[in-house]
Amino acid sequence: MHAIQEVVVDKSEAIVLTEAGNAFAWTTHFLRFSSPGRYRVSVGFGSMGHAVAGVVGAAHGSGKKAVAVVGDGAMLMLNEINTAVALQAEAVWIVLNDARYGMIESGMRAQGMVPVAVQFPRVDFGAVAKAMGAEGIRVTEESELDAALRTAMATKGPILVDVIIDPTRTAPFLRRIESLMSQGAQGNRADG
Numbered sequence: 001m002h003a004i005q006e007v008v009v010d011k012s013e014a015i016v017l018t019e020a021g022n023a024f025a026w027t028t029h030f031l032r033f034s035s036p037g038r039y040r041v042s043v044g045f046g047s048m049g050h051a052v053a054g055v056v057g058a059a060h061g062s063g064k065k066a067v068a069v070v071g072d073g074a075m076l077m078l079n080e081i082n083t084a085v086a087l088q089a090e091a092v093w094i095v096l097n098d099a100r101y102g103m104i105e106s107g108m109r110a111q112g113m114v115p116v117a118v119q120f121p122r123v124d125f126g127a128v129a130k131a132m133g134a135e136g137i138r139v140t141e142e143s144e145l146d147a148a149l150r151t152a153m154a155t156k157g158p159i160l161v162d163v164i165i166d167p168t169r170t171a172p173f174l175r176r177i178e179s180l181m182s183q184g185a186q187g188n189r190a191d192g
């Protein structure tokens with residue numbers, strides 16, 4: 001998030017969208033914008049896909065760069081890389097790649113459950129982006145992150161930065177779960 005703040009938020013005018021899942025917990029908690037109209041999050045309906053697909057509309061409609069910070073599950077569920085290539089939209093995906101539905105897994109743990117069916121085979125999204133005609137970069141080391149984001153912001157046309165993240169670092173949303181549990185909220189949904 002520190003790298004996104006510096007390279008994307010502070011050094012550009014790009015619209016930033018964040019996806020349902022841990023992405024919006026990380027970005028809402030850590031990113032700071034000094035002007036309005038640059039940050040899109042859906043904490044109400046929170047449908048996965050609104051950022052991985054919506055980033056193309058944001059870029060195409062605004063005529064400037066739009067950057068989506070997204071989970072790999074959402075990217076697998078629904079993306080519009082192909083449309084971005086067709087439009088040559090200035091869309092950037094930053095994929096938080098943890099090979100799982102991270103928010104669901106940690107939400108289950110927080111409620112004392114044993115997570116089931118939340119992990120899936122890791123995807124090389126840089127390769128997926130390239131296969132669809134966009135640019136793609138994979139980041140496996142923290143030291144590579146700044147340069148990858150700078151490249152993404154300097155590239156014309158759609159580009160995806162696939163960032164392998166540490167799934168053991170829990171996103172800052174557990175207080176919400178605790179609050180729901182203490183209010184006696186019904187059901188097992190980790191996303192509220």
Ligand SMILES: Cc1ncc(C[n+]2csc(CCOP(=O)(O)OP(=O)(O)O)c2C)c(N)n1
Nearest residue numbers: 021022047048071072073074101102103191
């Ligand atoms: C269309 C839709 N289906 C299911 C959900 C419930 N849900 C919220 S977060 C989440 C997991 C997201 O996983 P991923 O995209 O990998 O992001 P991570 O939490 O790992 O960052 C799910 C299934 C949802 N919000 N929208």
